[in-house]
Amino acid sequence: MSDTLTLNVEGKCGEKKDEPKCSCSPQPPGITASKVINIRGVTNFSKYTHSIPNGTFKLSGYLQDGDKIGLTGAPIENVKEVSVYYWNGADTNPILLGITKDNSGNTTTSYYGRNDNGINDWISMENGLDELEALDEQNCKLNDAVPFEIQDSTSGSLPKDSKSPPSPPGSNYTVKAQKITDSSARDSNGTKISRVTLNGRPINISTPPDATSEIRLYSSPANKNVPIMFELKPPGNGNSKWFYSTDRDGNSWQEDAGNNFYSDNQLTEALAKKLDAFTCEYHKEVTIDLSFSGNGSYCCDEHVDKGKKNEGKVSVSVAQVSCQHRSPSITVKKHSITTDWSISGIKYNEGGNGQVRMITASELSFPVTGVKTVHAFYCGEVPKLIYLEGGPSEVRGKWFENNGSNSRDGHWTEVKLSGITPGELNKTTECQEYNQLVEELRCNNYRQCNDSTKPLPLLGGPGSQGPGESGGGERNLEGTQGGSSDGDNKPENPHQQSSFSPVANNLGEDQFEGGAGVSGSDTEPERQVSGVKKADKKDGEEDSKRESGYFDEEGDKEKAKATGGTTSTETRTEVASRHSPLERPPEAKPPPPGTGPAAPAAPGKDGDYGDTGKADSVGREAGARAGRDPSKNGDNRSHGPTGDRDVLAPGGPSLAQPVTTTSTLQPTSSATAETYTPESSSVSTPTVTNKETAPHDGEPAAPTTLTPATIKALPLSHTTNVSCHSVPLFGLLLHIQTHK
Structure with missing residues (x-):
């Protein structure tokens, strides 16, 4: 048995943990082999070591394949161990030999490497290199692989390029790009990354064996020293390798699949979302x-x-x-x-x-x-x-x-x-x-609101004072009733709807609550609305039923039929009358023929007329038709300067008084107005002529006759059929919406 070991550098003795036997031949007695995969924290290399426990041996100057160690190939005495190194990215190509000797307790290690893959002799490397430095140098020579230091990318043979690409869309992450070039600053499309370190500490990741043309670091503004992720980008359009840190110090890293991070060679929002997730999960x-x-x-x-x-x-x-x-x-x-x-x-x-x-x-x-x-x-x-x-x-x-x-x-x-x-x-x-x-x-979706202390009138200012005692006439957006001289004119129900109840319901109940007299002048002559007076008990009950949908369409038809009414074409005055639940007036005797309108059966009470109530719905034209001078006062239908544009107010004339006037709200329908005549009536009926239903060529207009009983019977549910498309009502809606 020989006391000399002839090393087989490609044998990988000790590959299997359960077989620590050495396959080299010849070999000294007691020789063992082992595999080491962690070299000072670096896991990118593998080392196969031969040794004799508690002893030394002689190493032949020639390898089993005939290559020599050193310049002469002389045997090496007092060897404690000899190791063969591989890079994991090229695990069939040995890159380094390490020989440790023990001379009377003085242990030294020498490294040998090949200058080229075509030259098989192993030459002693310069003194002073440690194990990792020798590995990096030999790996660069033989495998074209270099280490990458995140904080100092000039290590090894990796020149630094300061050009930085833009951040991924939808993020503010800092991107630092390092392009790998050769010694002439030309693109090095064959360079690989052997290992990665951060501040000199190795990062425990497996780098790809393929070439890398560029390295990109993605860092958060909160921590620029430790990137959230980094990318090893291959030449051309190949798939990058992505790695992310799992702690704020960068001690632990894992690989990510990198799905959908690029589209047409441009970074996507998917990368930004992934960076957000890692920042949240691992970096607080x-x-x-x-x-x-x-x-x-x-x-x-x-x-x-x-x-x-x-x-x-x-x-x-x-x-x-x-x-x-x-x-x-x-x-x-x-x-x-x-x-x-x-x-x-x-x-x-x-x-x-x-x-x-x-x-x-x-x-x-x-x-x-x-x-x-x-x-x-x-x-x-x-x-x-x-x-x-x-x-x-x-x-x-x-x-x-x-x-x-x-x-x-x-x-x-x-x-x-x-x-x-x-x-x-x-x-x-x-x-x-x-x-x-x-x-x-500065958004078109929003409008400024109006301060409740500065109410906006819906219509124009008041006309001149009539004979009735004064009361408030304007109504603001809160819909409060105009005040009376003795304060008894407030509605019992604070949510009482105005005469335009369909509009009020659409815009919110607190915008159209009932109020007393309404102003009589405006910049638009047909922008009008009637006031509301407290309805009697029966009116309130029917209104409640109507508002709750109690009267459906068939019920409206039956109701109209019973009273001689209609469910299709109605005049504006009918609509206004139904919208104004007035108290039934006392009967008045009809006047002698040719004497003009009858006097009211009862005088007005305090608050019956506001500043705008005296014009009511009987304007100047009504007075002219009754044989009166419209400029004179003297009864409850006196006209202010703008009275011809006023509408019926709570304190206005009794419906028992025969009055003829011209409607200023014109319905879209041009059908001839129908005449409503009850079977028996002991009171005179006012007639209202709608301009749009009047014949042409100077022919006299066909009157529409209404009685209090007829007005009370008209179904409320049909108010929108006539008024909702009229120009004055539309103008009113615009006026309200503009001042919200």
Whole structure:
């Protein structure tokens, strides 16, 4: 048996743990072999070692394949161990020999390497190289593989290129690119990465055996020393290798599949979302997503989707802010951070079209620590205002607005909103605060509301004073009744509907509550509405039934049929009459022929006429037809300067008084008005002629005859058939909506 070992460098003795036997021949007695896969923390190389426990042996200067060690091939005495090294990326090609000798307790290691794959002799390397340095040098020579140091990419033979590509869309991550070139600064399409280190510490990942043309580091603004991910990009259009850190110190790394990170050789939002997820999961930072829909939580898949539903690090609640005067509501989303983590960025989707932007502002320097809540106010789906609750003084309690930048990132600026805190906003926000929001949002979806202390009249100003005692005449958007001289004119039901009840129901009950007299002048002669007076008990019961849908269409027809009415074409006066539930007047004797209108059976009471009540629905034309001078006063139908445009007010003339007037609200239908005549009536009936139903060519108009009984019988459910498409009513609606 020989006391000399002739080494087989390609035998990989000790490959199997359960077979530590050496296959080299010849070999000394007691020789063993083992495989080492961790070399000072580096796992990218493998070492096969031969040794004699507690002893030494002689190593032949020639290898089993005939190659020699050193210049002469002389035997090497007092060998404690000899090792053969491979790079895992080329595990059939040995790159280094390490020989350790023990000379009387003095242990030294020498390394031998080949200068070229075509030359098989192993030459002693320069002194002073440690194990990893010798491996890196030989790996570069034989396998064209170099190490990569994240913080100093000039290590090995990897020159640094300072050019940095843009961040992935929808993110503010820093991207640092290192392009691999040869010594002449030309692209080196065959260079590989042998291993990766961070601040000299090895990263326990398996690098690809294929060539890498570029290395990209993706770092968060919160931690530029340790990248969230890095990419080993191959030449051409090959698939990259992606790795991510699983702790803030970069001690542990794992590989990611990298699905859909590129499209047409451009980075996609999928990479940005993956970076957000890793940042949340491993680095205690959150990215606020203002385009997150609905209520719920996010950040991240680890916390939301893996058995921890609704436990995302950011919870979202949606609310509506509106003025107490029924202005359009503003959508606000509250993004609350449930931990003490910092904010690494704030992003949003520009109108849902896939254009993701990051918020930038001179006062916002990410990461931002201490922020508990981000409130976002929207125009449609696009955030326009944000408010930061908590955080450092630079951002705490401050508002920022979207200035409409078209750049890749949305540049926002600080804006001053006096005395507004989102936590105090609700569905009945004061007009001043609501209007500040509307002004800053600059959104066509919203309109400023009006302060309740400054009511807007629906129509024009009052006419001149009539003979009745004065009472309030205007009605504001709150719909309160005009005041009377003795205060007894207030409605018993604060939610009593006005004469235009279908409109009131559509716009909200508190916008059209019943009021007394209505102003008589306006810039548009046909913009009118009648006042409302307290109905009797029977009227109230029928109104309640009508509002609740008690009278359906068939019931309306039967009702009209019983009273001689109609369910199709009606005049404007009929509609106005049905909308004004007046008290039944006492009977009055008809006047002698040719003497003009009958006097009212009872004088007006306090509050019967407001400043605008004296014109009523009997205008100047009525007086002219009755043989009266319309400029004179003297009865309860006196006319103010604008009386010809007024409508029936609660204190107006009795329906028992025969009056002829011309309707100013013209229905769209041109059908001839029907005549309603009850079977018996002891009172005179007023006649109302509708202009649109009058014959042409100077022919006299066909009158429409109404009686109080007929008016009471007309079904309320048909009011919209005539009035909802008329120009004056449409104008009224516009007037109301404009002043919300």
